[in-house]
Amino acid sequence: MNLAAEIDAGDGLPVLFEPDDTLDMFKDMVGRALGDLGQADWSAISAVLKELGLFEALLPASRGGYGGARLASLVCDRLGEAGLATPFTVSWAAIGRFLNTIEGSGPRLDEIAAGLNEGSALATLAMHETDALPASRDFETRLRHVGERWEIDICKRMIPFAAQADWLFVPATTESGAAALVVLGRDAFSDALRPYDLIDGTPAADLDITGLALSDENILLFGKEADAALREMRNMLCAALCAEAVGAMRAMVTATRDYLGMRRQFGQVLSDFQALRHRFIDMEIVLTKAETMAALASAAVDNGAGGADEALVDKCRYIVIRSAWAVSQEAMQMHGAIGMASETPLGAYFKRLLALSLWFGDEDEALLAQTR
Amino acid sequence: MPQFASDGMRALFTAEEMSFRQEVRAFVAANLPAEIASKLMGGLHPGRADVETWTRILHERGWAAYSWPEEYGGPGFSPVERYIFEDECARAGAPELVPFGLKMVAPVIMKYGDDRQKAHYLPRIARLDDFWCQGYSEPGSGSDLASLKTRAVLEGDRYIVDGQKVWTTSAHEADWIFCLVRTSKEGKRQNGITFLLIDLKSPGITIRPIITLDGKHEINEVWFEGVEVPVENRVGEEGKGWTYAKYLLEHERLNFGGMGFCKRELARLKAMAAETMRGGRPVLDDPGFKLRLEALEAELLAVDMTNLRFLREVAAGRENALQAPVLKIISSEIQQTISELQTRALGSRALAFNPQGTASNTPHHYAAENYCNMRKTTIYAGSNEIQRNIAAKGILG
Known part of the structure; x- marks a missing residue:
């Protein structure tokens, strides 16, 4: 490694x-x-x-x-x-x-x-198109020359915080099939947004615009440079999402620890039941590995001047996402019905971990990414 | 020596059962309203009106109280016929009939109720004139149900009920609630529990919604403050409620399956996977997804066939301590697994939040919302931890 x-x-x-x-x-x-x-x-x-x-x-x-x-x-x-x-x-x-x-x-x-x-200022990145996975090449969003100037046909889905953003980074494909990275100021896109909330409360929006005229300063990078920039931002985002997931998992583990120590059944606190003690420690073990791998993902990004070790980032993502499903489900089950009530915070963490786990595809995708 | 057929073949169902399946299938195809089916096939949950419509249609055919014996107006289906009936209805997109009335309070009334209660309540349950809900769990008493505190004091010819029930499914849509209440604090705590039928229109009852993480109003808190319940609404004897509740669990021991629902959701899963693109090809063709789908289908087959096996065993008088808890555990877990794989199949496309069709971002499969909602299956009806306790007690002592 x-x-x-x-x-x-x-x-x-x-x-x-x-x-x-x-x-x-x-x-x-x-x-x-x-x-x-x-x-x-x-x-x-x-x-x-x-x-x-x-x-x-x-x-x-x-x-x-x-x-x-x-x-x-x-x-x-x-x-x-x-x-x-x-x-x-x-x-x-x-x-x-x-x-x-x-x-x-x-x-x-x-x-x-x-x-x-x-x-x-606030900037965001349009990663998803029709496909469930974020697009990394051959974008449906097309950039083309019309006479002396550039035009772009945008079709992006689930852009996080789009309505709040001052700047929107838009990956596109040129007529020659090369990648391009375009940036738009909010005036150019905000009216065309179709906003909605994601299951974890994140505001997002879809965006379709046809024939938007661009000036040269909208076009940041072409070809290999654009590819490298997108890969770099993607790796950074992966590491950041791993860190967020670990934080959310820790909150669920802490909440479960507190609940087991407080809730009484059959004359004793839940944390006195051996079966539950073991399950709780299994959650701690899963969290510990996820923390390690989230730290490793950040290090891979920091160490990878000119390109992070993507295989390493994917391994980290695999462990973190797998842990997220396990911890969120187990925390919910150990809480029982109270965990499902939206007035308690547990459900919000559950949904946050679900969203973080699916943003780049599930853990199968993290494994398959290196085989494609 | 038993005589085997020369070809050694075995059938899952008898010829009579197969023809019964055809009869049910034809009836459902001809009578289930398309708008209800398309709603459920799209992942939405049925409302009271949908359940009422379907119950009345089945009632005309004599099938609404499909789990009841003939002496109480049911069709007298065998356990396997009930399984087939549920399987056909659910797969076609029919809503589940209200279990709290048909499968929970009715059998208790049949076994322990008096003649007036039988004559009054049972026909109303069958027609869904009365929509029932179940008042068992309390804030301090879920898995440890026998610790329940809602108090009922007999004053003359009525009980005065004070206390709180919680996680009460459908209380906001219901007309009646059957409750376990505490009538005595003396002796063994199980012996101070009484089974009451309570009209939800009674003064002193307050129902407050609990919104679950999927954004749905399905469960409630039910508060009782000085609620007067006529003593004639007590089922059986005072202090025997725990025995009746246990009978209910016994009676329901093999009712949890939900296999038809699972098959419907499996079909939905495949449709989602076929229409969702991942990495430039349909998810259905993705090697990672294919493995998970194959594994899920094998698991579902194992659960379904185990369900059928238990029904045959019980019909032959071979009950054992594992059947009921195991069926609840494996059926609830497979329901969760299916909803999880639906969510995985859609991936990022599952993330737009649309709690039961209240937002406008359609088309929407409600996969992530249902994945959240389905966490309930391993918690309710005796959590899977309690089921393991029951199974362990039955086997290990």
Whole structure:
């Protein structure tokens, strides 16, 4: 595995899994702040993150930040644990971090990056088309030359936080069959959105536009560069979703621990029943492996300058998704009927884990991805 | 030595059972309203009106109380005929008839009720003049049901009932509720429980909705504050309610199957997989999905055939401690597995939230919503943990 080899080689790199005081401090701060906030909308959450200096911290080390998918994933983990589905994942953990790695690629990208780094703008990525899996090539969305200018026919589905986004990143295919990455400002797409909510409460929208005229500055990257950019954002998003899932799983495990310690049946607390003690520890085991693999996924992204080890990211995703199904089902069963009532938080975590598990396809897909 | 047929062949059903299946199939095809079938085939849950319509149609044919013996107006089907009847109805998209009336309170009234109760309630249950629900679980008493606290005090010719039931399925659509209530705190706690029939229109009853994670209003809290229940609404003797509830469980021991529903949902699963594209080809052709589908079909066959086997065994007087709990466990788990694979088949296309058709983003298969909803099957009707306790007690002592 490349990652292990690189870390073994040393080079003064921090060692994975070695406790890091700065990250631990961020983790506590973010967790506490989100805990105090409760269920809040994104403007309140982003104000808190801003106050903590998190957007500066997400900058690359070369620009005075702490950088790294590791930090972004830490925030995602805490958001997941707090039961919050936010645009942080797509906008900062995926797009923002990507833009910071290709700093100086043109005025439009720099403008978008600056807005994200200040925490003032919000960007999203249109990943899904007709297919259940996010498209990675041969997009139905077509970019073509009409005379002197560009036009695009967009057909995208389930764009997260589209109605809230200032910028929309749109992968497309050109007439010659090459990939292209297009960016639109909100004026160009917001009226055409068909919004709805996902099962975990994430606002999403479908978007179909025919013959939208573009200027050169809408078109960011072509061909191999566009492919690489999309792969990079996708890998970052994978790592971030793994972190969110781990946070949500931890919340379910904690809730189950509390419930088993409190609920009495047949004259004793549930945590006195051996069968339930074993099942609970099995949940902890599953969670532990998922935490490890989510950390590994972030490291794979951080270590993969010019392209993360995708086989490794898929392995991580496989373990995390598998764990998500197991933990969410088992937590629900151990709670009994109370877990199914929407007034208790358990169901929201259950649905959040369902959405996170299906975004890139289920765990079968994570395995098959490497065989295709 | 038993005599085997020379070719060694065995049939799943007798010729009479096969012709009965044809008769049911033809009747359902000719009489099940298309709008109800298409609703259920699309993954929506039936409402009270749908169940009423279908019950009345079956009632005309003499099949509404299909699980009842002839002396109470039922058709006197054998257990296997009941299995066939449910299988044909469910696969065609018919709604399940109200189990709380037909399969739960009615058998208790038949066995322990007085003549007035039999004459009054049973025909009304059969026609669905009265829609029943079940008042068992309480906030502190679910799996440990015998700890229930809802109190009934006899004052003259009526009980005064105070307390709370919870997770009460369909209470908001129902007319009557049968309740286990505590009439004594003396002695063994099971001995202080009484079985009451309560009119939900009685003053002092408040029904509050509980919305489940799938966004559906299916279950409720039912509060009783000084509710007067005429003593004639008590079934059997005071303090014997636990015995009657256990009889009900015995009676229902092989009623949980739901195999027709499973087959209908399996057909829906295949349709979803055929129309959903994953990685540029139909999910139905995806190697990962194909393995899961094959495994699911093998599991469903195992559950279905085990169900049928138990029915044959019980009909031959060979009951054992495993049959009822095992059937509940494996049937509930396979229902969940099917809904999980439906959700996996649709993948990201399952994620748009549309609680029971309230949003407009159609077409929608309700797979993820039903996956959430189906978590109930391993929790309700005696959680699968309780079923394992029952089975273990029966075998290990």
